[in-house]
Amino acid sequence: SQQGEEDPQALSIQEGENATMNCSYKTSINNLQWYRQNSGRGLVHLILIRSNEREKHSGRLRVTLDTSKKSSSLLITASRAADTASYFCATDATLPETSGSRLTFGEGTQLTVNP
Amino acid sequence: NAGVTQTPKFQVLKTGQSMTLQCAQDMNHEYMSWYRQDPGMGLRLIHYSVGAGITDQGEVPNGYNVSRSTTEDFPLRLLSAAPSQTSVYFCASSQTVNYGYTFGSGTRLTVV
Numbered sequence: 001s002q003q004g005e006e007d008p009q010a011l012s013i014q015e016g017e018n019a020t021m022n023c024s025y026k027t028s029i030n031n032l033q034w035y036r037q038n039s040g041r042g043l044v045h046l047i048l049i050r051s052n053e054r055e056k057h058s059g060r061l062r063v064t065l066d067t068s069k070k071s072s073s074l075l076i077t078a079s080r081a082a083d084t085a086s087y088f089c090a091t092d093a094t095l096p097e098t099s100g101s102r103l104t105f106g107e108g109t110q111l112t113v114n115p
Numbered sequence: 116n117a118g119v120t121q122t123p124k125f126q127v128l129k130t131g132q133s134m135t136l137q138c139a140q141d142m143n144h145e146y147m148s149w150y151r152q153d154p155g156m157g158l159r160l161i162h163y164s165v166g167a168g169i170t171d172q173g174e175v176p177n178g179y180n181v182s183r184s185t186t187e188d189f190p191l192r193l194l195s196a197a198p199s200q201t202s203v204y205f206c207a208s209s210q211t212v213n214y215g216y217t218f219g220s221g222t223r224l225t226v227v
Contacts (some may be wrong), residue, residue: 004157031213042157042205045215088157092212100165101212102173103148107157 004032004089006104012112019076021109022071023089030092030101032065034071037086037108046087047074079113086110117141121206121219128226136191136222138206140191142191146209147189148173148216149193157204192214196226 007022023032031050035043049056049065049072056063063076071083079083092101122137122221140147145166152156160173162181178200180192189208193200203223207216 033215042220043207043216045217048212048213048215079165090118090158094212095165095171100146100169102160102163102171103207103209103216104160104174105150105158112136 001081004091004104006087006089006106006109008109009057009107010110010112012114013079014114015079015081015098017079017113019083019111019113021074021087021089023072023074023106024069025072025089025091025106027091027093029067030094032063032075033087033090033092033103034061034063034072035068035090035105039085040062043088076111079111081115083113119206119208119219121204121222123222124220125223126225128193128224130198130226131198132196134193134196136193136204136206136224138191138219139187140187140189140208140217142208142210142217143186143189144208144217145186145211146216147190148206148207149179149182149189150207151175151200152205152221153202155218161191161204193224198226200224201226 004025033048034046060077065072086108090105119140148163150160164170164183206219209216
């Protein structure tokens with residue numbers, strides 16, 4: 001089964017409002033990442049937060065991580081119509097047998113920002 | 116610097132045919148992964164590699180093979196295509212742990 005679960009599945013807001021998306025996961029992680037996908041396109045990496053970090057900012061994006069609750073949130077402030085896309089959280093978990101890691105995704109939140 | 120290049124972009128296969136989806140990256144990334152994305156769903160990990168010569172199975176590996184003979188290339192082979200393998204396939208690469216992944220633009224595969 002997939003590691004992350006996003007909430008809500010769909011979110012519709014007006015331009016200028018803030019959008020908050022949540023992600024829960026199940027196992028220990030190295031880091032948690034958020035990606036964006038425009039319709040019919042590939043995924044674009046937005047932000048990465050390491051397991052020892054609690055909050056991170058990048059432009060209009062703010063990500064929080066609570067490892068005790070195994071949850072994260074992505075906040076997009078002052079949303080724009082161009083922010084309309086699917087947003088996915090992904091968890092990077094350590095693989096002791098290979099000394100590497102692998103990235104697994106949740107099912108995503110579809111954000112619609114209305115002009 | 117092309118990033119992650121996937122070929123072909125579109126493919127139609129008949130049930131039972133085999134084919135290889137190509138993925139190449141020019142960023143000297145150690146980690147590479149293959150995902151499939153079905154309509155309205157997230158990405159499911161098929162196979163991944165943490166370096167040349169090292170591959171492992173992801174969440175949905177059945178019906179697919181991979182190899183990693185060079186750092187740059189990570190081809191995905193469909194052994195005997197089935198309609199259930201109709202999907203969009205994404206290849207991605209990352210420098211190492213604690214770095215984000217760069218995705219290719221995807222291969223849209225239809226099996227009839």
